[in-house]
Structure formats: C-alpha cells, structure tokens
Amino acid sequence: xxxxxxxxxxxxxxxxxxxxxxxxxxxxxxxxxxxxxxxxxxxxxxxxxxxxxxxxxxxxxxxxxxxxxxxxxxxxxxxxxxxxxxxxxxxxxxxxxxxxxxxxxxxxxxxxxxxxxxxxxxxxxxxxxxxxxxxxxxxxxxxxxxxxxxxxxxxxxxxxxxxxxxxxxxxxxxxxxxxxxxxxxxxxxxxxxxxxxxxxxxxxxxxxxxxxxxxxxxxxxxxxxxxxxxxxxxxxxxxxxxxxxxxxxxxxxxxxxxxxxxxxxxxxxxxxxxxxxxxxxxxxxxxxxxxxxxxxxxxxxxxxxxxxxxxxxxxxxxxxxxxxxxxxxxxxxxxxxxxxxxxxxxxxxxxxxxxxxxxxxxxxxxxxxxxxxxxxxxxxxxxxxxxxxxxxxxxxxxxxxxxxxxxxxxxxxxxxxxxxxxxxxxxxxxx
RNA sequence: GGAGAGAUGGCAGAGUGGUCGAAUGCGGUGGUCUUGAAAACCAUUGAGGGUCACACCUCCGGGGGUUCGAAUCCCUCUCUCUCCGCCA
Numbered sequence: 001x002x003x004x005x006x007x008x009x010x011x012x013x014x015x016x017x018x019x020x021x022x023x024x025x026x027x028x029x030x031x032x033x034x035x036x037x038x039x040x041x042x043x044x045x046x047x048x049x050x051x052x053x054x055x056x057x058x059x060x061x062x063x064x065x066x067x068x069x070x071x072x073x074x075x076x077x078x079x080x081x082x083x084x085x086x087x088x089x090x091x092x093x094x095x096x097x098x099x100x101x102x103x104x105x106x107x108x109x110x111x112x113x114x115x116x117x118x119x120x121x122x123x124x125x126x127x128x129x130x131x132x133x134x135x136x137x138x139x140x141x142x143x144x145x146x147x148x149x150x151x152x153x154x155x156x157x158x159x160x161x162x163x164x165x166x167x168x169x170x171x172x173x174x175x176x177x178x179x180x181x182x183x184x185x186x187x188x189x190x191x192x193x194x195x196x197x198x199x200x201x202x203x204x205x206x207x208x209x210x211x212x213x214x215x216x217x218x219x220x221x222x223x224x225x226x227x228x229x230x231x232x233x234x235x236x237x238x239x240x241x242x243x244x245x246x247x248x249x250x251x252x253x254x255x256x257x258x259x260x261x262x263x264x265x266x267x268x269x270x271x272x273x274x275x276x277x278x279x280x281x282x283x284x285x286x287x288x289x290x291x292x293x294x295x296x297x298x299x300x301x302x303x304x305x306x307x308x309x310x311x312x313x314x315x316x317x318x319x320x321x322x323x324x325x326x327x328x329x330x331x332x333x334x335x336x337x338x339x340x341x342x343x344x345x346x347x348x349x350x351x352x353x354x355x356x357x358x359x360x361x362x363x364x365x366x367x368x369x370x371x372x373x374x375x376x377x378x379x380x381x382x383x384x385x386x387x388x389x390x391x392x393x394x395x396x397x398x399x400x401x402x403x404x405x406x407x408x409x410x411x412x413x414x415x416x417x418x419x420x421x422x423x424x425x426x427x428x429x430x431x
Numbered sequence: 432g433g434a435g436a437g438a439u440g441g442c443a444g445a446g447u448g449g450u451c452g453a454a455u456g457c458g459g460u461g462g463u464c465u466u467g468a469a470a471a472c473c474a475u476u477g478a479g480g481g482u483c484a485c486a487c488c489u490c491c492g493g494g495g496g497u498u499c500g501a502a503u504c505c506c507u508c509u510c511u512c513u514c515c516g517c518c519a
Contacts, residue, residue, distance in 0.1 A: 052481070056488040063488090066500040070449040073499095081499080088499045255441090255478085257459095376478095384460095386478080 010114055010220075010341070012373050012388070013045055026119035029126045029335030034116060041112045048105040055098040062091040117340040118370045124344050127334030133347070134334065139318070140327030142351050143409050149354040152404040153285030155411060156182060159431055162286070162403075174275070174283070174290030181431050185406075185418070186293065188425035189399055190268050193295040193320065197396055200316050202266035202297050207246030209270060210237040215249040218375045220341050230272045239272035243296040244393045251300060252375040255386055261379060262309060263300035266396065268293065286400035287359065293399040299392040300377060303368070306390035310366045313394050314346050317362050320397055323421045326405050327351040329358065343368045346394075350401065354408040359401040364394030 016023055020038050027034040065088050072081035125134045156162035161182025167175040178186050198204055216222035216238050221229055230239035240246055247267050256263070271294050275283070282288050297316070301309045314330065321328045333345040342365040349358035369388040372378070378386040410417040416431040423429050 049481075052488080056481075059489085060487055063500085067449070069499050074449085085499050092499085 010370050010374060011116055011118065012369055013041075013109075013113065015369070016041060017045065023116075023119045026121065026124075027116070027335075029120040029124050030117060030338070031128050031336050032117070037112060037116065041109065041116075044105060044109040044112065048102065048109055051098060051102050051105055055095065055102055058091055058094050058098060062088055062095060065091070118343045118367065120335045120338065121344050121366075123332065124338065125332060125334045128336035129334075130337050132334035133331040133337055135329050136332050136346070137318070137330040138327075139322065139329070140325070140351075142327050143353045145353050145409075145411070149408065150411065151285060151354040152352075152407040155407045155416065156285070159416075161185070161407070161431065164285070172290070174288070176286070176289065181426075181428060182403075184426055184428075185422075185431070186399060186403060188422050189402060190293060190295060191425050192422055193396055194266060194268055196320055196323070197266035197295065197297055197316075200264075202264040205243075205247055205250070205265055205267040207240075207243055207250070207267050207269060209240055209246075209272075211240055211245055211249065212237060215245055215252070218249045218252050219245045219371060220374070221245060224340070227276055228274055230274060240269060241273045242271050242294060242395075243267040243269035244298060247296065247298045248371065248377075248391060248393070249375070251377045254377060256300070256377075256379045256389070258302070258379055258381065261300065261302055261389070262305060263298075265298045266295060267298075268295045286404045289400055295396055295399075297394050297396045300372070300389045301392070302379065302381075303387070303390050306366050306368060306392060309390075309392055310344065310346075310364065313364050313392060313396075317348055317364060317394060317396050321348065321350065321361075323419070324402070324406070325419045326402070326409065328361075339363075339365065341365075341367050341370045343370065348395075348397075350405040352401070352405050352408050354411075355404075359405060361398050361401045361405075362395040365392060367391045367393075 011023070016038060020042060023038055024035045065084055069081045069084050069088070072078070072084070125132060127133070150158075153162075153164065157164070159181070160179055163177040163179050164173075166177040166179075167173070170177070194204060210232065213222060213236060216226075216229070221238070221241060225241075229241055231237075232239070246269075247265050250265075251263065270291055272291050273289075275288055275290060278288055286292075297313060299309050299313065318328075318330065328348055328350045331347045331349065333342075333347055338345050345363055345365040347360050348362035348364070350361050351357075352359050368390050371391045372388045377389050377391065379389050381387050406419070407416055410419075414430060418426055418429050418431065420429075
C-alpha cells in the first residue's frame with residue numbers, strides 16, 4: 001500500500017525551487033495567480049528542511065549514545081550505562097517534538113502542492129473557455145448531406161446496429177447493446193486501431209478492467225474524481241474510466257533502464273464512467289456513455305524526448321482519422337480548458353454531419369513529471385542516478401463517436417458506406 | 432466461503448534485541464585474462480531525504496507500541512500464496 005499522505009505530491013518541489021518564476025507565468029495561462037502560493041510552498045520547504053536537519057542531528061546523537069550504552073553493558077559497566085540513559089531520555093523528547101513538527105510541515109506542504117495543477121508549457125494558448133482553444137489543423141471536407149441526414153441514433157435503431165432500448169432494459173441508460181453489423185463494425189474498429197498502433201511501435205497490453213485504490217491515486221483519478229468512477233465497495237475496487245489507469249500503473253514504482261526507453265504501450269479496454277451531472281444533447285445516442293470502448297496509447301520517455309513523442313503521437317492519431325476518411329480538426333487546448341494534470345493537450349474532433357457539430361474522439365497529452373512524480377516512475381541516467389520519466393497518453397481512438405461520425409457522414413441512398421481500410425476487418429462494405 | 436503459511440535489496444533466500452542497510456547465490460556494471468567471445472578470477476552494485484561535495488538521517492508490506500537500542504518482541508491493518516469447497 002502506498003502511503004497516500006506522503007505520495008500526494010504532484011509538481012516536483014525541486015522544479016519549483018529552481019523555476020518558480022516560470023511556474024507562475026505558466027499557471028497564468030490557466031487563469032491562476034500562484035505567486036503567493038508558490039512563495040508559501042518554498043517557505044514551507046525551507047522550514048521543513050531546517051527542521052529535518054535538526055531532527056537528523058538529534059537522531060545521530062541518540063544513535064551514538066545507544067551504541068555506547070550497548071558497549072558499556074557488554075563491558076559490564078552497568079552504572080555508566082544507566083547514567084547515559086538519562087541523556088537519551090531528553091533526546092527522545094526532542095526527537096518526538098521535531099518529528100511532530102516535521103509531519104505537520106510535510107502535510108501542509110503537500111496540501112499546498114497538490115492544489116497546484118500542472119504548469120502549461122509555452123506553446124499552450126492563454127484562455128479560459130473552449131472558445132480560446134487554438135485550431136492547429138483541419139483535414140477533410142465537411143460532407144453536405146442536406147436536411148435529409150439522420151443522426152446516428154436514428155440510423156442505429158433503424159438498422160438494428162445499436163439497441164439503446166435493450167441496454168436500458170438490461171442495465172440502464174448509457175449502456176447500449178451493439179447488434180449484428182453494429183457489433184462487427186465496432187470490433188473491426190478495435191482491431192484496426194490496435195493493429196495500426198502495433199505497426200507504429202506500441203506494444204499491446206490487455207489490462208484488468210478494475211483497479212485498486214493505489215492505482216486510482218497513481219494516475220490522479222483519486223481522490224478528486226472519485227465520483228466519476230464506478231466503485232465496487234465490497235472489494236475496494238474501481239472500474240477503470242480509461243485503460244490509461246491500469247497501463248500507466250504497470251510501471252508504478254519502477255526504475256527503467258535507458259535501453260528500455262521509450263516505453264510505448266497500447267491497450268483496448270471497455271471504459272466505465274458515471275458521468276454524474278451530464279444531460280441533454282451531450283448524452284444523446286453515442287455521444288456520452290457510461291460504458292464505452294477505447295483503444296489507448298501510453299508512452300514513457302526521457303524528459304528531453306517527450307515533446308517529440310507528443311508530436312509523433314499526434315501525427316499517429318491523425319493518420320488513423322485520415323485512413324478512416326473522417327473530417328477532423330486538431331485543437332491545442334488553452335490553459336483553462338486543459339486537464340489538471342496536463343502540461344499540454346491536443347484534442348481531436350471529428351465532424352458529425354447530421355448533428356452538425358464537432359465530437360471529441362481523442363485527447364493527447366504530455367504530463368511531463370506530474371504523474372510520474374506521484375507514481376515514482378524513474379529511469380537510470382548516464383550519471384547512474386535515477387530521474388523521473390515523462391508520461392504521455394492519448395486515445396487511439398475512442399469508439400462511440402467514431403462510430404457516430406461514420407454512420408452519419410457516410411449515409412447515402414445505398415446505405416452506409418464503410419471506409420475501405422476497414423473492409424478486411426468487417427467483411428462487408430456497406431450497411 | 433473454510434483451514435493454514437507467509438510478506439526482507441532486480442530475483443532467490445539467510446537473519447529472533449546492539450558492530451545489520453542487512454550473509455550467501457543468481458543477475459547487473461567495471462576490470463584482468465583472450466585475436467575476439469565464453470569460462471575463470473578481482474572489484475563494484477538497493478531506494479529516498481540532505482549537502483557545493485562530504486557528514487548525517489530514514490526505509491526489511493502499512494500503522495502503532497515495548498526498549499537506551501527493533502528486520503528481530505507485542506498489537507493492529509493490508510496483501511500474497513497453499514489446500515478444501517464452489518465455478519468460467
């Protein structure tokens with residue numbers, strides 16, 4: 001078991017010690033004024049180290065005395081030994097006080113640290129809302145289907161590809177049943193994504209779909225997003241909201257050799273999200289589900305390689321969408337729209353022709369050391385010392401909205417056209 | 432669900448109150464030897480904090496206690512394994 005109270009730190013304190021100004025500037029992109037908070041953190045850090053120094057010296061003295069006492073007893077000098085015991089009693093008191101102080105300093109330091117989100121890098125645009133996200137690429141023409149275009153939930157029901165009614169019957173809303181060619185299309189997409197990811201150098205994993213508390217804390221779902229995960233209280237397990245959780249945790253508390261790097265992993269999994277508070281058009285059809293399928297990619301790199309890895313992951317995800325012939329755009333999220341743990345995030349959105357809106361199908365992020373600091377994922381450098389790795393992940397890809405876009409964009413008088421690249425996986429070319 | 436065993440460094444595995452951060456073996460790294468490699472031999476090899484660098488401190492599953500002193504004794508929690516039962 002991890003000691004959560006002691007493994008809570010997100011930003012590296014050593015980073016703040018040397019880059020406080022950069023952190024303050026970066027956090028402004030999120031609309032956070034952190035100058036005072038960081039100053040407080042550094043002051044606490046200073047106090048903590050002073051206290052530890054004093055504590056260490058007291059302990060050293062106490063250790064020394066204990067050894068002397070041991071020696072004296074062995075030599076039969078019981079009197080002298082007992083005399084020394086008085087002094088150790090005093091030291092014991094002092095140690096106790098200093099330790100209590102140390103615990104307090106640590107916990108307030110950690111409390112302050114975990115309140116700070118990751119520092120956005122230079123590239124990240126300033127801004128508060130999704131309107132401030134920067135569109136960095138757009139690919140493919142938006143189909144013009146006129147007003148006869150049907151939304152995917154109508155197509156799916158009519159063609160008996162996805163049975164929302166059956167899902168409600170056997171489980172509840174947000175748990176659709178895929179049927180016939182709908183099921184086969186979904187399976188084809190999973191296989192297609194996995195195969196493409198493997199070709200791109202990612203190693204396939206099949207992780208557990210439930211994780212323990214340690215893993216939930218590791219990737220940062222706990223304690224903040226506890227309400228978003230399905231919780232099996234009887235066994236203290238959580239249903240994974242994404243394969244990122246089990247896959248990244250594979251490397252928790254590991255020290256990797258440079259020769260093993262970079263780590264590139266991919267995994268298909270079902271994902272479970274409670275999505276408390278969602279409503280309206282956002283949850284219509286496949287737009288937002290409690291259970292959905294996703295193929296994820298996760299990377300661990302040396303710090304100097306993480307930006308190049310991010311670019312290659314973005315290119316890779318783009319290539320998947322190109323092959324599926326779906327119109328999409330890539331957004332570089334602004335500071336205010338980024339997740340708490342990310343230093344930079346690119347979102348991929350596909351065009352949904354009947355809903356006439358963009359749907360997010362992938363989010364590719366570089367977390368730098370934010371996750372690895374908590375999970376102690378390190379590598380041994382040329383200097384023989386251990387250093388934190390950078391972690392990155394992205395969807396490649398999330399299935400439901402891809403399915404939605406394929407159904408809507410490719411509908412025509414003949415039926416729904418399946419992109420050529422999927423034919424060998426589906427076994428059919430039209431629905 | 433019932434019964435039992437166990438948790439020590441990358442792995443295996445000693446260690447029942449002081450000089451144990453921890454024997455030994457394997458693995459890793461460096462070297463000797465060799466045309467090269469293997470073998471053999473020699474040396475080295477846990478993590479974290481702290482320091483310019485040392486010193487020093489902490490850690491033997493987690494937490495608490497006894498003691499001048501705990502990997503070793505006590506309490507407690509968690510987890511793992513084995514056998515039986517049930518079952519894909």
